[in-house]
Amino acid sequence: MSATILTQPAEQDALIVTLNRKGYMLSKPEKYIQAFIDFSPHAPGPVLDIGAAYGVATIPALAKGAYVIANDLHEGHLQILKSKVPPSLIDHLELKSGKMPDEIDFEENSLGAVLTSRIFTFILPEEFEVSVEKIFKWLKPGGKLFYLGGSPYMGTFRKFLPTYQKRKAEGHRWPGFIEDIPSCTPERACDLPHSMHLLDEEVLSRSLLRAGFVIETMGFNSALKEHPEDMKLDGREQIGAIACKP
Secondary structure: OOEEEOOOHHHOOOOEEEEOOOOEEEOOOOHHHHHHHHHHHHOOOOEEEEOOOOOOOHHHHHHOOOOEEEEEOOHHHHHHHHHHOOHHHHHHEEEEEOOOOOOOOOOOOOEEEEEEEOOHHHOOHHHHHHHHHHHHHHEEEEEEEEEEEEOOOOHHHOOOHHHHHHHHHOOOOOOOEEOOHHHHOOOOHHHOOOOEEOOOHHHHHHHHHHHOOEEEEEEEEOOOOOOOHHHOOOOOOEEEEEEEOO
């Protein structure tokens, strides 16, 4: 499996990487990912890293003492991840390939925490809502969901912003769903799927509350300095949340 570094290693602490021309990952955690890592050893059960890629969250969580289930759509990514795990930690790692929401499943009340970083941006709106409901079911009481994803204010999709704003004003249920990526960001289209789902605070909170979560924190945060300039806009490029199952 190939990966492409989009920025020069000497210029920053964290790199933006493309994964099999289907999206991007960071090589170091940002704050919501770090919150998942810090909570993992204290979670009331095993923790699940959805879209684990090469282990940016999984490996530090293992190092802190957590039992981690690493999920990714591509089995090749998981094998790369496994190869990076120290032998002393390998017994605390479980690999599970498959796509949310239809290809992976867990027992009710069996997990202590779930991280979904930059993954639900790539599924359909109806799949997103089903995924949130499934995660709520999987979590034990006191377990937490850590969410990070793109917002409609990503600079990459600035051509889509007027459409989002119009839909928002009209009360569209999913105003941030982009049906045709090449039409609004042709320069990035080769690294992305044909459609994407960008969330704002209203849509994300509605889905979390509907599933039964209690929201601990939520908000926009800026693209990291390591992001390429065309991905930046006004400091609201990403949206994150931490939500607890009561």
